[in-house]
Amino acid sequence: MESQFGEKIRALREKQQLYLRQIAPLLEMDTAQLSKIEKGMRQLKREQIPIIAEILKVSSDELMTLWLADQIYAVVKDEKLANEAMQVTEEKIRFKKRKK
Amino acid sequence: MESQFGEKIRALREKQQLYLRQIAPLLEMDTAQLSKIEKGMRQLKREQIPIIAEILKVSSDELMTLWLADQIYAVVKDEKLANEAMQVTEEKIRFKKRKK
């Protein structure tokens, strides 16, 4: 499981029988880049998520969540203290919410 | 709460009554940089964490956890889907652990 986001959009694209060639131009990139994105070798830009969500007829939030998860995972993937760090971060988020 | 790591090392440094000037050279940087790190304007390099942990006489793991938390937080801080993404990431980590 390299990239959850990449795997998801690939699955969606294949289910709809679309080719990279058909989608890539809508995201203003070539097929090579989109291929890399699906394989997790590149990251889609955050602001392009709504666009691809619309193309694939899925909610932007769903894709955004996976995309964010990939970003987080990139930080912690080889860290033995990943879980502890996640805990601390969650606490910080809670703290922040309470304040506003 | 800008940077948990930065706040922590500052607190430790002050508790031990050390000056930036005393510590910075041990990390091969100037006081300006270390000041920024304590204020969360720059990130300490991952491989320097054990060094500063030793200087401040605290466990490397403790500092590493805070440092990682800062990295994660930088990714999710303004994201409404932060919590969902964290959940997904944790699940992914669990899945990975099960495999090995």
Added chain:
DNA sequence: CCTATTTTTGCCAGTATTTGACAAGTCAAT
């Protein structure tokens, strides 16, 4: 097997981001 099409990979130059180093600044104590 041969061909056409899709997907993947590697490379490179351009762009953007981060870093290190320095200089000048503020601030507090005396």
Added chain:
DNA sequence: ATTGACTTGTCAAATACTGGCAAAAATAGG
């Protein structure tokens, strides 16, 4: 006013990321 600690801004160098192309590899159909 001077000193020492810390902070801030700037800028060039180093680093990382991206887009685009070309060529290779995989896949599908005859």
